[in-house]
Amino acid sequence: MAKIGVFVCQCGNNIARTVDTADVAEKTGELSGVAHVEDYKFMCSAPGQEMFKKAIKDNNLDGCIVSACSPKMHEATFRKAAEDAGLNPFKVEIANIREQCSWVHDDKEIATAKSKDITKMMVNRLKYNRPLERYKMPVTKRALIIGGGIAGIQAALDLANAQIPVSIVEREPSLGGNMARLSETFPTLDCSQCILTPRMVEVSNHPLISIHSYAELEKLDGYIGNFRATIRLKAKSVIEKDCTGCGECWEKCPFTVENEFDMGLSKRSVIYIPFPQAVPTVPVIDRENCPKFIKDKCGLCAKVCGQQCIDFTQQDRVIEEEFGAVIVATGFKLMPNVYKEYGGYRPPHMTPKKLTAKIRKTLPRSTAGRLVDVINGLEFERLASASGPTGGEIRRPSDGKVPETVVFIACVGSRDCNKGVEYCSKICCMYTAKHTMLYQHNVHHGKSYVFYMDIRAGGKGYEEFINRAQSENANYVRGRVSRLSKKGDKILVKGADTFTGHALEIEADMVVLATAMVPQEDAMGVAKNLGISYDQHGFFSEQHPKLMPVDSSTGGIYLAGACQGVKDIPETVAQASAAASKVMQLFSREELEREPEVAIVDEKNCMNCWDCVTVCPYNAIDRTEITNRQGQFLKWAAKVNPGLCQGCGLCNTVCRSKSIELEGYTDQQVYAQITAFEGAFV
Amino acid sequence: MQILMKSNQSALKELELATGEIVSDCYQCGKCTAGCPASMDPSPSVLIHYLKLGLFEKAVNSESIWSCMGCLTCSERCPKNVSPAAIVEGLKRLHLNRMKPRVILHALGQEFLANSTQQAVVSGFRKFV
Ligand SMILES: Cc1cc2nc3c(=O)[nH]c(=O)nc-3n(C[C@H](O)[C@H](O)[C@H](O)COP(=O)(O)OP(=O)(O)OC[C@H]3O[C@@H](n4cnc5c(N)ncnc54)[C@H](O)[C@@H]3O)c2cc1C
Ligand code: SF4
Ligand code: SF4
Ligand code: SF4
Numbered sequence: 047m048a049k050i051g052v053f054v055c056q057c058g059n060n061i062a063r064t065v066d067t068a069d070v071a072e073k074t075g076e077l078s079g080v081a082h083v084e085d086y087k088f089m090c091s092a093p094g095q096e097m098f099k100k101a102i103k104d105n106n107l108d109g110c111i112v113s114a115c116s117p118k119m120h121e122a123t124f125r126k127a128a129e130d131a132g133l134n135p136f137k138v139e140i141a142n143i144r145e146q147c148s149w150v151h152d153d154k155e156i157a158t159a160k161s162k163d164i165t166k167m168m169v170n171r172l173k174y175n176r177p178l179e180r181y182k183m184p185v186t187k188r189a190l191i192i193g194g195g196i197a198g199i200q201a202a203l204d205l206a207n208a209q210i211p212v213s214i215v216e217r218e219p220s221l222g223g224n225m226a227r228l229s230e231t232f233p234t235l236d237c238s239q240c241i242l243t244p245r246m247v248e249v250s251n252h253p254l255i256s257i258h259s260y261a262e263l264e265k266l267d268g269y270i271g272n273f274r275a276t277i278r279l280k281a282k283s284v285i286e287k288d289c290t291g292c293g294e295c296w297e298k299c300p301f302t303v304e305n306e307f308d309m310g311l312s313k314r315s316v317i318y319i320p321f322p323q324a325v326p327t328v329p330v331i332d333r334e335n336c337p338k339f340i341k342d343k344c345g346l347c348a349k350v351c352g353q354q355c356i357d358f359t360q361q362d363r364v365i366e367e368e369f370g371a372v373i374v375a376t377g378f379k380l381m382p383n384v385y386k387e388y389g390g391y392r393p394p395h396m397t398p399k400k401l402t403a404k405i406r407k408t409l410p411r412s413t414a415g416r417l418v419d420v421i422n423g424l425e426f427e428r429l430a431s432a433s434g435p436t437g438g439e440i441r442r443p444s445d446g447k448v449p450e451t452v453v454f455i456a457c458v459g460s461r462d463c464n465k466g467v468e469y470c471s472k473i474c475c476m477y478t479a480k481h482t483m484l485y486q487h488n489v490h491h492g493k494s495y496v497f498y499m500d501i502r503a504g505g506k507g508y509e510e511f512i513n514r515a516q517s518e519n520a521n522y523v524r525g526r527v528s529r530l531s532k533k534g535d536k537i538l539v540k541g542a543d544t545f546t547g548h549a550l551e552i553e554a555d556m557v558v559l560a561t562a563m564v565p566q567e568d569a570m571g572v573a574k575n576l577g578i579s580y581d582q583h584g585f586f587s588e589q590h591p592k593l594m595p596v597d598s599s600t601g602g603i604y605l606a607g608a609c610q611g612v613k614d615i616p617e618t619v620a621q622a623s624a625a626a627s628k629v630m631q632l633f634s635r636e637e638l639e640r641e642p643e644v645a646i647v648d649e650k651n652c653m654n655c656w657d658c659v660t661v662c663p664y665n666a667i668d669r670t671e672i673t674n675r676q677g678q679f680l681k682w683a684a685k686v687n688p689g690l691c692q693g694c695g696l697c698n699t700v701c702r703s704k705s706i707e708l709e710g711y712t713d714q715q716v717y718a719q720i721t722a723f724e725g726a727f728v
Numbered sequence: 729m730q731i732l733m734k735s736n737q738s739a740l741k742e743l744e745l746a747t748g749e750i751v752s753d754c755y756q757c758g759k760c761t762a763g764c765p766a767s768m769d770p771s772p773s774v775l776i777h778y779l780k781l782g783l784f785e786k787a788v789n790s791e792s793i794w795s796c797m798g799c800l801t802c803s804e805r806c807p808k809n810v811s812p813a814a815i816v817e818g819l820k821r822l823h824l825n826r827m828k829p830r831v832i833l834h835a836l837g838q839e840f841l842a843n844s845t846q847q848a849v850v851s852g853f854r855k856f857v
């Protein structure tokens with residue numbers, strides 16, 4: 047006979063106002079198997095918990111029901127208390143008579159009857175609860191960071207400085223990401239590269255950080271604490287350990303292609319580093335465009351390299367490494383210009399990797415029908431950057447003239463349900479203001495106009511920054527632009543001023559579009575690879591929008607930077623540090639404890655349909671061979687990895703032979719709970 | 729001018745029902761106004777603003793609704809998927825439903841014809857006769 051204790055909580059007045067808790071306790075006490083009841087004011091208070099522990103010990107209880115608030119609130123509290131009193135924590139269940147009863151009813155009689163029912167159902171269920179043990183998992187104390195923008199760099203440094211070894215996987219030949227492209231940064235107008243490159247150097251010199259540049263993650267297996275990553279190191283055609291970064295090769299390389307780092311505004315050699323301060327300073331050969339690979343011509347770089355480190359026969363290498371945690375920091379890209387009325391589709395450099403050299407040649411920057419002097423924000427950053435194609439002088443791409451009138455258009459692609467995305471990109475108001483200043487500082491007599499709808503400047507020092515831009519001669523016009531068209535060598539901007547309600551026209555020399563920030567092209571593929579979820583736009587989803595903003599939906603994988611949502615640099619860095627601290631928390635333990643409420647398979651009964659394998663969203667179920675003692679094969683069966691299983695129960699619903707069950711939610715338990723329902727109050 | 733925000737918006741409801749547009753979707757960006765080739769005054773976004781403020785009479789009695797030529801430029805470009813052209817068309821229809829025909833064709837006069845875009849006159853014929 048079970049010896050169950052039932053503890054009914056009044057929750058001050060929260061429950062007692064509509065539920066007669068004494069009556070619930072008394073009635074429940076009459077149920078078979080119930081050995082002890084209490085009616086108490088605040089069960090979760092320290093004296094309440096002491097009373098709970100004492101009752102367990104004194105009465106030698108083998109199970110407890112706490113009729114109180116939602117298990118989300120205090121299940122952990124009472125399970126811990128039970129453990130302290132020597133009772134298996136999984137023999138404690140919560141009957142929710144607050145959120146699901148007292149708070150939603152006014153009639154005391156009904157609410158009391160319903161509370162009795164809820165409590166009775168849990169008592170019946172508890173009779174079938176098995177004592178469970180938490181799983182213990184080892185932790186590999188190494189972290190993997192995907193993406194080497196400022197988010198990845200910050201997280202790597204934070205972790206490595208806490209003595210945690212880190213590997214960064216960066217797709218491009220160098221770290222830096224989009225921040226390396228910026229000229230100066232709001233709200234302080236400090237030079238972006240000057241604050242970024244010291245960090246890059248620190249990363250490259252840190253003994254605990256290894257950089258896999260020009261590499262991509264192919265596969266991630268395993269679970270929190272125990273991931274196995276398969277990483278493809280693309281062939282650089284350069285022997286990395288011998289290269290001194292002297293630059294002979296890229297200076298002598300006779301062939302050039304569009305420079306994607308400069309957003310196609312300049313040319314780079316075929317063997318290249320993206321920018322002078324690149325980390326690592328090891329060049330790669332862009333094989334798609336190298337005549338040595340296309341038609342076995344040239345090969346000059348191999349001749350000029352004093353270190354003999356050019357290797358045209360190098361192959362991609364695939365390596366496997368073990369990690370305990372992953373930080374995803376793959377960043378963003380700018381939305382291509384999808385507006386016919388704004389000069390049409392973006393030039394090829396927006397998708398540089400997809401286009402062969404041949405197609406690229408047929409689509410030069412002056413594509414017919416495209417307005418060449420309509421550029422996006424990152425292109426403007428490159429024009430304004432001292433290391434950019436014009437050496438920091440603002441000149442327009444078509445003919446190199448200094449633009450006398452520049453029109454900036456805000457919210458291009460953002461806040462546009464028709465052709466763009468519904469959300470506000472949040473940073474473009476700020477960088478547009480910055481651009482007007484950079485322009486003004488460069489072209490003193492120039493005129494700048496900003497077409498905007500609202501100015502969103504909700505950060506520290508941000509509104510002040512906007513005020514400064516406006517006082518430095520930027521003319522803000524409240525309205526959208528309808529169309530850009532060519533007029534001589536100028537661009538005719540047809541906009542509106544909604545305050546007067548009239549259309550207005552400006553003849554501009556150059557137009558800068560503040561286009562929306564969107565996720566990387568391959569973001570959804572990355573998410574699927576990692577088994578994390580993403581929103582309708584392709585930004586990775588956080589576990590909880592308020593309380594768990596850096597956890598992904600999968601344990602052990604954390605998010606940092608613009609891959610999770612639009613962000614400026616301060617926010618990106620803050621999130622990266624937060625993600626690093628989450629990893630430190632995880633690694634501070636020698637072993638991880640996992641809740642035992644995971645699926646278990648009845649191997650004898652399993653009929654190998656593998657429906658559960660297909661349906662499991664966490665890839666937690668595998669196939670395994672069952673052998674007899676002599677090691678002879680008997681049959682196949684499904685096998686659950688308790689480290690991966692999140693206890694969602696989907697497999698339970700598809701298993702046609704009833705061979706898979708969720709610990710803590712077995713059919714027996716659920717059936718017992720449901721059949722105890724009386725519904726006297728209905 | 730002082731604006732009295734009216735709670736009784738039955739005329740607006742009627743317009744929304746007739747056009748299938750939701751006036752409150754408009755966030756007054758002015759892109760319709762910026763591209764309207766008919767140089768309407770009040771412009772499409774201002775007409776919609778009147779409607780949002782409950783100034784239905786002001787919108788329906790605006791001269792400019794009659795110079796819209798239904799080119800649909802505004803509807804094509806509106807970032808909020810509002811169709812100002814449909815709203816203007818709806819205003820014209822409600823105007824004609826509630827009131828006398830606005831124009832007698834032979835009374836149009838040379839001046840009107842000279843000052844109106846051809847498309848506007850043609851698209852208005854259905855209403856005039
Ligand atoms: C025009 C413009 C101006 C701006 N100006 C400012 C400013 O003045 N001040 C400010 O605070 N912010 C500014 N920002 C915002 C700032 O650029 C971003 O907040 C910041 O770059 C985000 O950093 P990140 O590391 O998250 O992403 P990113 O900089 O995009 O870095 C992501 C990195 O991940 C790599 N990567 C992507 N996918 C993969 C993959 N599958 N595998 C491996 N690696 C991958 C990329 O190659 C890249 O190196 C501006 C943005 C724009 C567009
Ligand atoms: S930040 Fe400003 S420019 Fe960018 S989408 Fe939002 S409102 Fe528009
Ligand atoms: S669904 Fe059931 S029967 Fe099918 S493989 Fe999984 S456990 Fe076995
Ligand atoms: S374009 Fe659309 S959202 Fe903008 S003012 Fe006109 S109707 Fe309103």
Ligand code: SF4
Pocket residue numbers: 760763764765766768772795796797798799800801802803812813816
């Ligand atoms: S449909 Fe009418 S309101 Fe819209 S742009 Fe054309 S003329 Fe102007």
